Amino acid sequence: MPPRKIIIDTDPGQDDAVAILLALASPDEIEVLGIAAVAGNVPLPLTAKNARIVCELAGRPDVPVYAGCDAPIGRKLVTAEHVHGKTGLDGPDLPDPVMPLRDAHAVDFIIDTLRAHAPGTVTLCPLGPLTNIATAFTRAPDIVSRVQEIVLMGGAYFEVGNITPAAEFNIYVDPEAADIVFRSGAPIVVMPLDVTHKALVTKARNDAFRALATPVGIAVAQMTDFFERFDKEKYGSEGAPLHDPCVTAYILRPDLFSGRHINVTVETSSELTLGMTVADWWRVTDRAPNALFIGDIDAQGFFDLLTERLARL
Numbered sequence: 001m002p003p004r005k006i007i008i009d010t011d012p013g014q015d016d017a018v019a020i021l022l023a024l025a026s027p028d029e030i031e032v033l034g035i036a037a038v039a040g041n042v043p044l045p046l047t048a049k050n051a052r053i054v055c056e057l058a059g060r061p062d063v064p065v066y067a068g069c070d071a072p073i074g075r076k077l078v079t080a081e082h083v084h085g086k087t088g089l090d091g092p093d094l095p096d097p098v099m100p101l102r103d104a105h106a107v108d109f110i111i112d113t114l115r116a117h118a119p120g121t122v123t124l125c126p127l128g129p130l131t132n133i134a135t136a137f138t139r140a141p142d143i144v145s146r147v148q149e150i151v152l153m154g155g156a157y158f159e160v161g162n163i164t165p166a167a168e169f170n171i172y173v174d175p176e177a178a179d180i181v182f183r184s185g186a187p188i189v190v191m192p193l194d195v196t197h198k199a200l201v202t203k204a205r206n207d208a209f210r211a212l213a214t215p216v217g218i219a220v221a222q223m224t225d226f227f228e229r230f231d232k233e234k235y236g237s238e239g240a241p242l243h244d245p246c247v248t249a250y251i252l253r254p255d256l257f258s259g260r261h262i263n264v265t266v267e268t269s270s271e272l273t274l275g276m277t278v279a280d281w282w283r284v285t286d287r288a289p290n291a292l293f294i295g296d297i298d299a300q301g302f303f304d305l306l307t308e309r310l311a312r313l
């Protein structure tokens, strides 16, 4: 099998960084065609910079990185420095990137790449607000049917909200964009909080990253250390959930995950529940299924895979 071609659309973010590292550590299975940065956890200049910091950490300055949309469709940007720190990548002390940003806009990169490859051969991996993807779909509707699959981190049903009582951050930041993507007809796999809250970096798992004793292993341990303070205070859990790497892990090992093929609709108008992913988990409506909504993960299998792959960088 040739490696699966993916575009990572991201707002790094410590957990985005780990998701990117896992992809770049797996060249036999994954070919990263490029990385599209979007505003989210921190503003666009920082996410575009952080994406390049991560590529250089992985020893892959050849991966093209593009800057995309700097604000949601028709809303003001909401960021999450309270979780990720001022830089978005607080924790390790990593050097500023030397590799340049590419000239093209990330939305043009997404459109051009999908048009340049055979239909059904490029997968989109959104790890942040869906602004770039929705903008590309709106501007170039012909690309939607060319997408092999969208595997995204976002939303929640049983765990409900992390940025409001009802909404998960990525969807909340740009609910109109999420609505466009969920109605697009492209095949979608969703990693909601329901599953990412089961992928917890316990002390033993963090120690395993550090024990790699490589720059990547140590940086990942420091990132998850930083991330953890926030989640431990908030949820009282045994460690921080590693949200975004679930997306990359699904590309590598879908057998680690299970879910239901159901309808997911995004709330775009209610003030109270804006950005909620209304997931018909119990199939109580006749709305047609549009997404595989993941609910469970083999967490130890996931962390074993992650640690084994990070050791390769």
Ligand SMILES: [Ca+2]
Residues within 6 Å of the ligand: 010, 011, 012, 013, 015, 016, 041, 127, 128, 244
């Ligand atoms: Ca993210």
